[in-house]
Amino acid sequence: MLRLLPSALLLLGTTTVFAGELAAAPEQVHPILLGSRLPQVPLRTLDGQPTTLHDQVGGRPAILVFYRGGWCPYCNLQLSRLRLIQQDVEALGYRILAISPDRPEELRKTLGKDRLGYTLLSDSPANALKAFGIGYRVDAKLLAQYQGYGVDLKAATGEAQPVLPVPSVFIVDGHGELQFSYSHPDYRVRIPASVVLAAAKAIARQDQVEHP
Template identity: 30%
Template sequence: MKSGIVWVVGLLFWANAVLAQADPAALAVGSKAPSFSAKDQHGRTVSLEQLQAKGPVIVIFYRGYWCPFCNRQLKQLQDSLPLLKKRNAQVVAISPESAIYVNNTIDKTEASFPILSDVDNSIMQRYKVLYDVDANTVSRLKAIGVDLNAVNASNDAVLPVPAVYIINQKGIITYAFFDSNYRNRPSVKTLLEKL
């Protein structure tokens, strides 16, 4: 009987540890940024290393063209691009949405910086921002015309936590914004201060 209880407790502890590892969590400031490479809205391959060669990189993870908070954030970054470029900052946005929907994002935000479609969710996984969307949220989104399985390149009902990282030219994360409340985003002023 005791061994059965110990076994169950051990199994619960193990399951809890595995599930906890799957939860999104911010990468630490001071840690090495995971490398990435993907196609942008023009079909060109863009890599973190290419961007780093020009200056610090602001990496934005956004949910999709249908998210007004994401669109507002990307539009503010586009409007402030001259200020960011004065500090040699490179801006790149990453989303699970497929290329056709990336074009919708550009139409809404006028973004001229690279927007990458994370077609297999691998960038979001490496940056630990990816999470599975619960069935209730999937249903609510479908009710407003957003089918994540159709919109996302991977055909999975997943989203990123809307995170922002600043990565220096040595590949080190110097700033991390990570908030599971999708309404919260760092201001351009904050990003300029952190560059």
């Protein structure tokens, strides 16, 4: 779903969720609004070194892909398909940054498995997920359900209380402003890479008009 909402709130029954907070379920998240400034949050690299989203973006336009983890087949397929547009978006000046709650050691497994050519970053404490308004708590019931599937979220994230993102794609321009947002509470639904590329091209054209 494309997000262009008039408020920084999402009302679902009696539940009000603000960007910057964790939701109780995927259906209750509310991504930050278009026009928002790029949140400044700490992350970790593949080597476990501290970094920030600001440093990783480096003042360039960027495509930010939030995925659930290397254990998720839908995520791995999405990450793999992004390689099809990588050359085109990089020619436009974009960086692709893929962010998940996986700890750095798990990121290495994903990178080696899929031979990705772009940057993977760890957000296991869920700082970025909170800042972008796409994180939700994994309760005991859901945690046990994943364990039944052979997925140990505590081990993957290194956190006693894991947080997952609603899979999302954000595009920021070279001025650090959010220009595109796609999120879907059904983790099986992912935006096609071709649509991401089309959005990136449109944003680049608009930026050339506004900042010749």
